Amino acid sequence: MGDYYSEASFLPMIRPADVRDIDALVALEQRCFAGDRLSRRSFRRFVTGGRAIVLVALVDDRLAGYALVLRRTDADYGRLYSLAVDPAFRGQGISRKLLVAAENAAMALGIHAMRLEIRQDNRAGMALYEAAGYTIIEKLPGYYEDHADGLRMTKVLAFSRDTK
Ligand SMILES: CC(C)(COP(=O)(O)OP(=O)(O)OC[C@H]1O[C@@H](n2cnc3c(N)ncnc32)[C@H](O)[C@@H]1OP(=O)(O)O)[C@@H](O)C(=O)NCCC(=O)NCCS
Secondary structure (H helix, E strand, O other): OOHHHHHHOOOOEEEEOOHHHHHHHHHHHHHHOOOOOOOHHHHHHHHHHOOOEEEEEEEOOEEEEEEEEEEOOOOOEEEEEEEEEOHHHOOOOHHHHHHHHHHHHHHHOOOOEEEEEEEOOOHHHHHHHHHOOOEEEEEEOOOOOOOOOEEEEEEEOOOOOOOO
């Protein structure tokens, strides 16, 4: 385990997910997303497969949030596939800390840029990513299960700490 996890945050504790987190991850996914949810099977595959970066944020041993980055073999960028914070823990800077930790973990694996897709109507998510330096590179009409429009964003990565 590299220093980038502990440097990125003191509270909450951020660490790689393991199989014991899967029940809590599935429950959190239900609370955070109305559709396009990750299934238990997907969480298990990402947590045990060794190719994805799955980080969990814990507050007093409770799962407060997670970040999931996928690595493509044929691309030099990572894909921030999902990031969510339990409603009970929002507004405390946890997503910002998870994002920094995920970016730093990706960089430690040689990933130099991150991409993500987000619903155009997701104001909190857009504000988070724009403040973190992500820029819109593509519009994705009807991208989501309910045909909502999406946006593709990207950022060139550089090691950082969450300073707030
Ligand atoms: C988006 C989400 C991850 C934010 O989590 P959070 O831990 O509450 O966010 P933080 O407290 O770390 O806030 C970080 C920044 O995000 C933005 N933000 C967070 N919540 C916001 C809100 N309700 N309205 C506007 N901006 C918001 C702000 O820029 C904030 O920075 P600031 O505190 O300096 O203003 C959370 O609301 C969530 O899980 N939503 C459902 C899942 C989702 O939409 N994920 C992102 C797209 S996959």
